Amino acid sequence: MAFLASAWDESRPRVSIIVISSLVGLLVVASIFQRLQRWQQLRHVPGPRLAGFTSLWITWRHIRATIHEECKDVAEKYGPLVRIGPNEVICTDLETIHRICSFKSGYRKDNWYRIGRMSKDQDSVFTTLDPELRREKKKKISPAYAGKGSDSFEHGVDRGIAILIDSIETRYANQSIPMDLARQVHFGILDTLGEVAYSKPLGFLANNKDMGNFLKINEETLPFVFILSNYVSIFKLLHKWPFNLLLPRAGDQVGLGAVMGFTTGLIDQRLRPGVEPQRDILQSFIANGLTREELVEEVTLQFFAGTDTTASSITMTLLYLLATPSAYRKLQKEIGDGIAKGLVSSPIQDVEARQMPYLQACIREGLRLMPPLATGAFYKAVPEGGDTVCGHYLPPGTRVATGSMVYAMGRSKAFWGGDADVFRPDRWLEADEDRRLAMTMTVDLAFGHGQFGCLGKAIAFMELSKAVAEILRRYDLSIVNPTHPLKIFTAIAWVSHDLWVKVERR
Numbered sequence: 001m002a003f004l005a006s007a008w009d010e011s012r013p014r015v016s017i018i019v020i021s022s023l024v025g026l027l028v029v030a031s032i033f034q035r036l037q038r039w040q041q042l043r044h045v046p047g048p049r050l051a052g053f054t055s056l057w058i059t060w061r062h063i064r065a066t067i068h069e070e071c072k073d074v075a076e077k078y079g080p081l082v083r084i085g086p087n088e089v090i091c092t093d094l095e096t097i098h099r100i101c102s103f104k105s106g107y108r109k110d111n112w113y114r115i116g117r118m119s120k121d122q123d124s125v126f127t128t129l130d131p132e133l134r135r136e137k138k139k140k141i142s143p144a145y146a147g148k149g150s151d152s153f154e155h156g157v158d159r160g161i162a163i164l165i166d167s168i169e170t171r172y173a174n175q176s177i178p179m180d181l182a183r184q185v186h187f188g189i190l191d192t193l194g195e196v197a198y199s200k201p202l203g204f205l206a207n208n209k210d211m212g213n214f215l216k217i218n219e220e221t222l223p224f225v226f227i228l229s230n231y232v233s234i235f236k237l238l239h240k241w242p243f244n245l246l247l248p249r250a251g252d253q254v255g256l257g258a259v260m261g262f263t264t265g266l267i268d269q270r271l272r273p274g275v276e277p278q279r280d281i282l283q284s285f286i287a288n289g290l291t292r293e294e295l296v297e298e299v300t301l302q303f304f305a306g307t308d309t310t311a312s313s314i315t316m317t318l319l320y321l322l323a324t325p326s327a328y329r330k331l332q333k334e335i336g337d338g339i340a341k342g343l344v345s346s347p348i349q350d351v352e353a354r355q356m357p358y359l360q361a362c363i364r365e366g367l368r369l370m371p372p373l374a375t376g377a378f379y380k381a382v383p384e385g386g387d388t389v390c391g392h393y394l395p396p397g398t399r400v401a402t403g404s405m406v407y408a409m410g411r412s413k414a415f416w417g418g419d420a421d422v423f424r425p426d427r428w429l430e431a432d433e434d435r436r437l438a439m440t441m442t443v444d445l446a447f448g449h450g451q452f453g454c455l456g457k458a459i460a461f462m463e464l465s466k467a468v469a470e471i472l473r474r475y476d477l478s479i480v481n482p483t484h485p486l487k488i489f490t491a492i493a494w495v496s497h498d499l500w501v502k503v504e505r506r
Ligand code: HEM
Pocket: 125, 126, 127, 193, 301, 302, 305, 306, 307, 309, 310, 313, 371, 372, 373, 378, 402, 403, 445, 446, 447, 448, 449, 451, 452, 453, 454, 455, 456, 457, 459, 460
């Protein structure tokens, strides 16, 4: 018996090795089988071969921050529907995207949107996936974005842009020190959001600094979020201990947490009994029954959705104008003529700005070339029963990107012509009405569309028109460092800084 027992002991390690190796082997075979099955489901959709087998094709392009360029290249090479991942496609056909995003399409937000979730149990409108819950939420928050219950966005935007102009005027105009245009505009847009949403600037321009390192931390975090957005399950982990300690929370001294602390303070102040109601977005949310937790999520969302985006579109439009002196002068002339004829007030009114064809052309041309969220996927999931897209059947659950293709569509030579990469606002004036409508609809995909469309689009256009017009009517800007005009990268949104300019009064 003793002999048998020792023989058993000796063979035990070998048995364990055999069991473990068999299990690993089984897992490898199962994974290969699963990959083959996934590859098989979309094998009829054209695209780079490697992309069909592994999401590393996309991840690598996120690491290099070139996904927008690559999507443009594959769209040119393979046509309007391209497979860019095992379960991911992009579509560059305008009509099809409109259909997918329409209210009755049956498409829904994919799990990808979970990357924007800040708290464990509370969703904002952006991270709510269930269509019924989204409808309920939108009923409560859309009136605020439509300006109902507010005095007018315009007063808030005017106050915010006035602070921006005041900062430029007192700190940089005709001074020897240059101004970081990208940072000034970003500070200005953060303060403008404060004015529009809570009737209070956030103090970025008053202090002329990145309060609580909000922008710095945001810029350092975005590339990680961008890369990890391909692995949404990791974001679920983030809400579990100890990873949740990494998430921003109201009360932090720095970063988004510091801003959340500020806005949570404002929310609590407003919710106190007997406090005089204001006429702004926050008050409208409260009036429509949002709970405190919902308010915190929606308000935090505005910082992601409404500041990097608008600031980058203003900065990029101004940069393109600086690089195109004929367009710069033409826009200044349109503004000057408007002032002389009494058609442009001070500050310029939204209704006046909308009547200025060259200003509007410059803004859309800037959005066309540098859509602010050029590298965000914004996947929508194909509904039950599947769908036929551009002649190819897509099984239910296939992820159709409705964001990563806007850069490709904005620069398509087939649609825009040989000078698609050139900032040429005149193309908008030369186009007939039908053509201009098609151009507008293409560029406006930068805001999403239909049931998924941006709720802040009207505010964004107002901020864009006013900021560009108010700066150009007063100042001549010139780039300080023409060989390296700015530092810029993309990680869902464009992030830019160190755009140094000299500011001279006109
Ligand atoms: C140029 C500026 C802007 C651009 C390009 C932009 C673009 C977008 C895009 C692409 C989406 C997602 C669409 C989708 O899911 O398919 C979105 C959603 C959203 N945006 Fe904007 N945005 C801008 C400015 C703003 C501003 C100023 C605000 C508010 C102050 C705002 C508030 C929102 C909200 C609340 C959502 C979520 C809508 C929903 O999930 O139903 N955005 N935006």
